[in-house]
Amino acid sequence: ITHIREGIEAGVRILGENYVQEAAQKMQALSDLAVSWHFIGHLQSNKVKAALESFACIHTLDRESLARELNRAAQKLGKRIPALIQVNTGYEGSKSGLAPEALFPLFELASSLDGLEVRGLMALPPYFDDPEEARPHFRGLRELLERLRDRTAAPEILSELSMGMSHDFEVAIEEGATMIRIGTALFGTRPIS
Numbered sequence: 001i002t003h004i005r006e007g008i009e010a011g012v013r014i015l016g017e018n019y020v021q022e023a024a025q026k027m028q029a030l031s032d033l034a035v036s037w038h039f040i041g042h043l044q045s046n047k048v049k050a051a052l053e054s055f056a057c058i059h060t061l062d063r064e065s066l067a068r069e070l071n072r073a074a075q076k077l078g079k080r081i082p083a084l085i086q087v088n089t090g091y092e093g094s095k096s097g098l099a100p101e102a103l104f105p106l107f108e109l110a111s112s113l114d115g116l117e118v119r120g121l122m123a124l125p126p127y128f129d130d131p132e133e134a135r136p137h138f139r140g141l142r143e144l145l146e147r148l149r150d151r152t153a154a155p156e157i158l159s160e161l162s163m164g165m166s167h168d169f170e171v172a173i174e175e176g177a178t179m180i181r182i183g184t185a186l187f188g189t190r191p192i193s
Contacts, residue, residue, distance in 0.1 A: 001029045003187045008033045016040035020047045042096040048073045057082040059122040067110045074115030082119045089137040090126040120160030131168035138175035
């Protein structure tokens with residue numbers, strides 16, 4: 001918590017968290033500081049209500065059932081939740097996210113729901129020792145976002161590309177990332193629990 005507090009005091013304004021319960025403890029410990037929390041982990045349907053009560057944005061919308069559950073919960077809370085659709089650019093079975101070809105139907109559905117506001121896309125490409133090898137994944141995600149913008153009446157809302165991590169964020173930024181996940185670079189590796 002001390003390192004996170006120092007990061008916020010140094011200017012970090014958005015923090016991502018993978019786990020709803022773990023985030024709740026951190027949020028409470030840091031409640032005296034101005035920071036926006038984004039959910040970046042796989043979201044289970046039974047955690048949707050808690051996530052919407054705590055997080056300003058959900059980066060991992062990846063299926064129709066989750067879109068409908070987020071919409072239901074957001075409407076009950078009287079809010080419209082910003083969300084990013086997670087795309088599995090590497091077709092990795094070990095990662096969440098939908099296949100690129102499944103993006104457009106989910107986007108159409110999510111965009112039609114009053115409790116959701118799709119703001120862009122998120123991806124966790126395969127890990128490569130050479131960050132340049134991730135470039136096609138980042139470029140592909142940017143191109144998918146451009147195609148979505150061409151299909152919507154409000155393209156200005158689709159402004160976010162959440163991609164790039166501590167080892168490859170420079171390449172992600174070159175390809176258009178607007179949000180990067182660099183917790184390891186800033187705070188060190190996660191403790192093993």
